[in-house]
Amino acid sequence: MNIREIEILLQKYFEAETSVEEEKMLRQFFLSGEVPAHLRQHISLFKFAETEKNVAMQADVEKSLLNRIHSGRAIFYAGRRFWYLATGAAAAVLLLFAIYTETKKTFNDDPEIAAHTYSPEEIQLAYVQIHEVLHFTSSKLNQGTAPLNNISKIDAGAELVNHLAKFDLGINEMNRGLRRIDDGAEHFNKLSKFNLLIHQ
Amino acid sequence: MTAKEFCNRVLPLKDKLFRLSRRILNNAEDAEDAVQEVFYKLWMKNEELDSFKSLEAFAMVVTKNFCLDRVKSKSYQNSELTNVNEPVEHLSPGQMAEQKNEVEEVHRIVGRLPEQQRLILHLRDIEGLEYDEIEQIMEMNATAVRVNLSRARKAIREQLTATHNYEYQGD
Numbered sequence: 001m002n003i004r005e006i007e008i009l010l011q012k013y014f015e016a017e018t019s020v021e022e023e024k025m026l027r028q029f030f031l032s033g034e035v036p037a038h039l040r041q042h043i044s045l046f047k048f049a050e051t052e053k054n055v056a057m058q059a060d061v062e063k064s065l066l067n068r069i070h071s072g073r074a075i076f077y078a079g080r081r082f083w084y085l086a087t088g089a090a091a092a093v094l095l096l097f098a099i100y101t102e103t104k105k106t107f108n109d110d111p112e113i114a115a116h117t118y119s120p121e122e123i124q125l126a127y128v129q130i131h132e133v134l135h136f137t138s139s140k141l142n143q144g145t146a147p148l149n150n151i152s153k154i155d156a157g158a159e160l161v162n163h164l165a166k167f168d169l170g171i172n173e174m175n176r177g178l179r180r181i182d183d184g185a186e187h188f189n190k191l192s193k194f195n196l197l198i199h200q
Numbered sequence: 201m202t203a204k205e206f207c208n209r210v211l212p213l214k215d216k217l218f219r220l221s222r223r224i225l226n227n228a229e230d231a232e233d234a235v236q237e238v239f240y241k242l243w244m245k246n247e248e249l250d251s252f253k254s255l256e257a258f259a260m261v262v263t264k265n266f267c268l269d270r271v272k273s274k275s276y277q278n279s280e281l282t283n284v285n286e287p288v289e290h291l292s293p294g295q296m297a298e299q300k301n302e303v304e305e306v307h308r309i310v311g312r313l314p315e316q317q318r319l320i321l322h323l324r325d326i327e328g329l330e331y332d333e334i335e336q337i338m339e340m341n342a343t344a345v346r347v348n349l350s351r352a353r354k355a356i357r358e359q360l361t362a363t364h365n366y367e368y369q370g371d
Binding site: 013014015016017020023041042043044045047048049051052053055056057058059061062064065068069 | 203207211214215218219222232235236239240243302303305306307310322324325326327328330345346347349350353354356357360361
């Protein structure tokens with residue numbers, strides 16, 4: 001690169017019209033130590049950029065960041081998601097419990113009165129409706145568990161594993177509840193058949 | 201993005217983010233705090249990070265905005281990186297010493313530049329970013345970036361010349 005070319009590039013440089021490559025060439029020239037007197041005033045600018053390039057951070061960022069994640073809000077953040085799921089699950093459990101006690105109540109009433117008040121068709125309808133509700137609730141529950149997949153991506157700590165284990169217990173409880181309601185519905189079925197029998 | 205990916209891809213940006221923070225805040229200690237905060241923010245968004253084309257540009261934008269807010273809220277003095285009141289000693293014997301002082305002088309001049317000029321100069325001359333990356337980080341258009349860059353470079357040239365002329369007058 002001759003001096004004339006350098007001077008042209010320099011002009012472009014101050015007009016912000018140089019490319020990254022051209023600026024590299026200028027930098028190389030000015031840091032080469034072989035700069036004619038009339039251009040020496042520009043050395044410090046390029047030298048400044050060169051020294052600034054390599055400035056590094058002193059503190060151990062990784063360590064303090066990981067400390068913060070493990071001790072503080074990150075756990076709460078994961079916990080918040082758990083809480084959303086827990087309240088959804090609680091609502092589902094309450095709903096199922098309400099249905100269960102309702103069906104149980106009706107069954108425990110005087111069977112003759114129950115048999116007279118409900119027609120076989122009504123009993124069958126009730127059975128179908130209960131099933132629909134249960135299907136709906138369980139599908140919603142599946143939607144609710146989708147975010148759980150993201151939690152598995154966070155390699156945080158033991159607390160997280162504990163939370164998930166508790167949720168598993170909840171799901172088992174719910175499955176048990178569902179089975180009992182299925183049993184209750186079966187009773188209805190049998191009752192309606194029995195009703196048909198005694199009325200024939 | 202998992203914690204492991206975060207460590208491999210995001211944490212290595214720390215020095216870049218530190219330099220940018222220091223340029224805005226004009227203070228190394230505050231810059232270190234800022235970087236810690238920014239990393240925490242980025243970690244909180246770790247699920248969204250995979251969707252960004254340029255992780256680096258995003259991290260720079262977050263850093264820039266965080267530091268600019270910091271500056272506004274604490275009503276920062278226009279403090280400078282090096283000792284403010286130290287006069288430029290022109291008695292030093294060798295070229296090396298002269299150049300070192302001149303580099304410090306450039307430091308001071310850059311610290312006094314208007315924010316946008318200072319940032320764009322930093323992103324181009326120190327970080328070597330292309331114009332489209334700078335436009336993305338600064339959230340400015342191409343013309344505005346070039347105008348500010350040109351002004352910054354010229355300002356340094358002029359202020360350096362002025363200092364030299366003043367000193368040479370004394371000889």
